[in-house]
Amino acid sequence: MANRINMRDRYKHMTRLGWETSYQPMEKVFPYDRYEGIKVNDWNEWEDPFRMTMDSYWKYQGEKEKKLYAIMDAFSQSNGHLNISDARYVNALKLFLQGVSPLEYQAHRGFARQGRHFTGEGARVACQMQSLDELRHVQTQVHGMSQYNKFFDGFHEFPWWHDRVWYLSVPKSFFDDANSAGPFEFMVAIGFSFEYVLTNLLFVPFMSGAAYNGDMSTVTFGFSAQSDEARHMTLGLQAMQFMLEQHEDNVPIVQRWIDKWLWRGYKVLSLVSAMMDYMLPESPMSWKEAWEMYFEENGGALFNDLARYGITVPSYAEICAKEKDHLSHQVWGILYNHTAAAAMHTWVPDDAKMNWLSEKYPDTFDKYYRPRFEYWRDQEEAGNRYYSQTLPLVCQTCQIPMGFTEIEDPTLVAYRTTEYSGDKYHFCSDPCMKIFTDEPEKFCQAWMPPQQIFQGNCGGEGLPAVLEHYKFNLGADNMDYAGSPDETNWNKWKGLDGAGDGQVKAS
Amino acid sequence: MAVTAIGDYPARPRDGVENFHGNQMVIVGWDHHLMIDAPMAFPLPPGMPFGALVSEVMPVAFSAHPEWEQIDWSTVVWQLDGEAFIPDLEASLEDNGVGHKSLIRFVTPGLDGIGGSGS
Numbered sequence: 001m002a003n004r005i006n007m008r009d010r011y012k013h014m015t016r017l018g019w020e021t022s023y024q025p026m027e028k029v030f031p032y033d034r035y036e037g038i039k040v041n042d043w044n045e046w047e048d049p050f051r052m053t054m055d056s057y058w059k060y061q062g063e064k065e066k067k068l069y070a071i072m073d074a075f076s077q078s079n080g081h082l083n084i085s086d087a088r089y090v091n092a093l094k095l096f097l098q099g100v101s102p103l104e105y106q107a108h109r110g111f112a113r114q115g116r117h118f119t120g121e122g123a124r125v126a127c128q129m130q131s132l133d134e135l136r137h138v139q140t141q142v143h144g145m146s147q148y149n150k151f152f153d154g155f156h157e158f159p160w161w162h163d164r165v166w167y168l169s170v171p172k173s174f175f176d177d178a179n180s181a182g183p184f185e186f187m188v189a190i191g192f193s194f195e196y197v198l199t200n201l202l203f204v205p206f207m208s209g210a211a212y213n214g215d216m217s218t219v220t221f222g223f224s225a226q227s228d229e230a231r232h233m234t235l236g237l238q239a240m241q242f243m244l245e246q247h248e249d250n251v252p253i254v255q256r257w258i259d260k261w262l263w264r265g266y267k268v269l270s271l272v273s274a275m276m277d278y279m280l281p282e283s284p285m286s287w288k289e290a291w292e293m294y295f296e297e298n299g300g301a302l303f304n305d306l307a308r309y310g311i312t313v314p315s316y317a318e319i320c321a322k323e324k325d326h327l328s329h330q331v332w333g334i335l336y337n338h339t340a341a342a343a344m345h346t347w348v349p350d351d352a353k354m355n356w357l358s359e360k361y362p363d364t365f366d367k368y369y370r371p372r373f374e375y376w377r378d379q380e381e382a383g384n385r386y387y388s389q390t391l392p393l394v395c396q397t398c399q400i401p402m403g404f405t406e407i408e409d410p411t412l413v414a415y416r417t418t419e420y421s422g423d424k425y426h427f428c429s430d431p432c433m434k435i436f437t438d439e440p441e442k443f444c445q446a447w448m449p450p451q452q453i454f455q456g457n458c459g460g461e462g463l464p465a466v467l468e469h470y471k472f473n474l475g476a477d478n479m480d481y482a483g484s485p486d487e488t489n490w491n492k493w494k495g496l497d498g499a500g501d502g503q504v505k506a507s
Numbered sequence: 508m509a510v511t512a513i514g515d516y517p518a519r520p521r522d523g524v525e526n527f528h529g530n531q532m533v534i535v536g537w538d539h540h541l542m543i544d545a546p547m548a549f550p551l552p553p554g555m556p557f558g559a560l561v562s563e564v565m566p567v568a569f570s571a572h573p574e575w576e577q578i579d580w581s582t583v584v585w586q587l588d589g590e591a592f593i594p595d596l597e598a599s600l601e602d603n604g605v606g607h608k609s610l611i612r613f614v615t616p617g618l619d620g621i622g623g624s625g626s
Contacts, residue, residue: 035513182511330541337544372542372626375573390568392545393534393610401545402536411539411625413546417589417610423520424588424608426534439510441518451522454532454550 014053018043018121032117036182038254039247043120046242049234050129057129061136068140068224075217076147085213086281087152087490088481093145093218094154094344095275096206099171101141102162106175107190108134114183123242126235130191133228144221152486153476154343161343164458165470166449167271167335169399173446174268178261180442184243185257191236193261197302199229200294201269205276205284212282244309251310256438259314263431266320267398273328274335277357278349286360287328296321316431322407325361329369334403336376337388341463343472345481348377368410385480389463391450396425396443397432404428420444524607531607533600535565538614540572542626546610557603558596574618586612 005013021029033040052060074080084090108131115128149155162168178189194202207222243250273287285293303313332346339346349357354373357365379386392401406414416427420440427433436443452458459469472478476485491497510516524531531553536546547568551560561580569575585592587603588610594603605611620626 031513036511182513330544333541334544368624368626371620371622371624375542375621375626386542386571388544388547388568389571390547390549393536393548394545403541403544405541411541411620413536413538413541415536415546415610415612421518421520423523424606424610426608426610438508441510441516444518444520444522446521448522450548451532454530454548455522455526456528 010055011051011053014055015048015121015125017124026119030117030119033119033183036184036253038184038243038250040119041246043118043123045245046118046120046123046238048122048126048129049238050126050231052129057132061132064224064227065136065140068220069143071220072144072147072217075220080216081148081151082493083214083216087486088279088345088347089209089213089215089281090148090152090486091154091344091346091481092206092209092275092279093148093215094152095271095279096218097141097145097155098158098161098165098343099168099271100202100206101138101145102159102168103171103175104134104138104141106179108132108138110175110179110186110190113179114186117183123239130232130235133232137225137228140221140224144217147217151489153473153484154345154486156473156477157343157471160471165341165343166338166394167342167400169394169447169449170271171268173399174264177264177442184239187236187239188243188254188257189261189264191232192240193236193258194265195229195232196236196240197262197295197299198265198269199233200298201290202272203229204294205272205287205290208284209276209280212284213280240306241309244306244311248310255311258311259316259431260435260438262314263316263435264398267400267428267432270327270331270400274331277328277360278332278346278353283356286357288324288360291320291324314431316429319407319429319431323404325364326368326405326410329357329361329365330403330405331400333369333372334392334401337386338392338401339480340387340478341467341470343470343477345479345484345486347481348373348380364410380480380482385482387479391453393426394448394450395428395432396446396448397427397435399446399448400428402426402428522608527607531600531605531609533560533605534608534610535560535568536610536612537569537572538612539618539620539625540569540574540615542572542621543569546612551600553601553605554599556597556599557594557605560600561596573621574615577618578615579617582616584614584616586614 020026027034111127111131111134115124115131118124118127145155162172178186181189203222207219210218210222240254243254276283276285276287276290300313303311335342336346354370358370376386392403394401402413402415404414406412414429416430416433418425418427418433418437421444423444425436425444427436449458453466459465467474467478481487522532527550529552530550532548533551534546534548537543549564551564566575585594587605
């Protein structure tokens with residue numbers, strides 16, 4: 001039997017990517033990590049924080065996934081979907097599969113690309129490893145949710161929807177922006193801002209929401225992914241520190257990227273805020289509480305650490321602090337307005353939920369939002385559920401309908417407008433407008449869902465043609481939860497009142 | 508500022524008016540009425556009279572609001588692209604200065620949304 005080499009040597013031999021090229025100059029082999037303006041003195045300062053070889057990666061992750069799939073099989077065989085708190089909960093999973101899982105795949109692609117383009121071998125190997133993690137995550141998420149797809153609407157065309165449906169343009173355009181940036185900006189965008197700073201605001205709501213609502217399949221996925229996420233956070237922070245330590249000229253560039261990407265991530269997370277506060281029948285915490293804990297406290301400590309490099313908290317943190325009392329309510333209102341064109345259900349919160357919202361948002365919910373919901377409920381009871389019949393203006397940067405208000409007046413939409421090359425561009429906020437004016441050539445070509453519909457690129461004129469283009473099962477994937485096949489089926493399975501009327505709402 | 512790129516990066520705006528088949532995109536927002544979640548956008552011919560926008564187009568977006576029927580149009584305060592504005596209902600959108608992606612806002616004095624909540 002051949003002698004086995006030790007771990008350290010094995011790592012060295014199995015990850016040899018760093019040599020000086022001789023047929024072509026290094027700058028032609030690695031052009032992409034130079035043009036962004038980041039100065040690097042010594043690539044050896046960026047070591048691979050994972051120090052894993054492929055064989056150990058397969059072995060470790062293989063063991064982990066065997067356990068995960070065993071639990072998912074058990075969940076499926078025992079009809080685990082019947083143990084969730086309520087069928088409304090499933091809409092959080094629809095949002096996750098439509099909006100988040102495709103980003104895992106995008107992250108897989110993005111990290112694979114950086115795994116080619118960084119000059120330093122430590123950075124390349126680490127990015128390749130993370131790329132594999134991200135591919136596993138999207139696969140396990142799709143498998144985990146396939147059980148729900150057998151019983152509920154709103155899952156079946158998720159990749160098609162991700163590329164076309166208006167609200168999914170929010171997460172899609174976010175990641176397209178990152179993947180079309182250079183490798184260093186990508187690391188600040190995804191590795192640092194999203195994976196390190198904001199990840200808790202994405203995963204904790206979904207995973208603790210799953211736990212509170214009896215969804216053991218999703219909880220198990222969450223635990224399985226956790227050890228990967230810890231490594232990703234390490235890489236994101238290390239990439240940041242590397243840039244900041246290599247040259248002082250890098251600091252203002254990095255600061256601009258942090259400002260851009262924390263804001264872009266925050267806007268994507270506004271969808272999560274609505275999910276947390278409105279979709280979860282049992283809520284572990286409010287959006288406001290999560291923001292305070294994971295951004296204001298944890299993020300505050302992080303920025304204290306980064307202060308020694310000259311990095312400061314983004315100036316808009318004050319906007320977020322004031323907006324945390326409004327965000328989820330405004331986004332749920334947006335989704336409620338346009339549910340006819342969404343592959344998920346919305347609904348008016350019941351009394352218990354509204355009371356919970358009043359308690360969590362004492363300064364804002366009763367004053368600004370409860371009257372709207374009570375009016376909508378009255379209309380619904382009169383058989384007149386309100387659906388918007390028109391298309392909203394969406395922000396040119398974050399692509400969310402312009403339903404966000406001025407910080408000093410929550411009854412007025414915040415309008416920001418600029419002109420570029422003879423055309424007007426509209427934004428929901430100062431930070432979204434600044435992102436545009438920093439790179440107008442990039443954002444003037446954004447694929448804006450309403451404009452694309454008007455231009456005839458989404459199946460034709462009118463909502464029916466667009467929904468057909470979206471491949472919705474009309475009256476099943478979209479519209480209110482009340483009267484949906486999801487509701488009818490759930491009541492039948494659980495033997496609840498209202499079962500058996502069998503009425504599928506016509507579109 | 509300009510985008511930092513590895514090569515040429517010409518601006519190619521995707522939403523120029525030439526892509527809208529003779530229409531222009533017009534945006535209308537009703538202040539203090541956020542039950543209608545956002546300003547709404549419409550592809551409209553530039554020759555459409557402003558009055559038709561008010562009587563035919565805007566109701567599709569706003570008439571579901573309980574205060575729509577109560578609007579006294581003689582008191583409505585208009586804004587076009589950030590400036591105070593008195594529309595000529597007989598004249599076309601174009602002649603009223605409404606261009607592609609113009610933003611029209613209107614305020615209805617005395618009507619402050621459902622229960623005065625701005626909704």
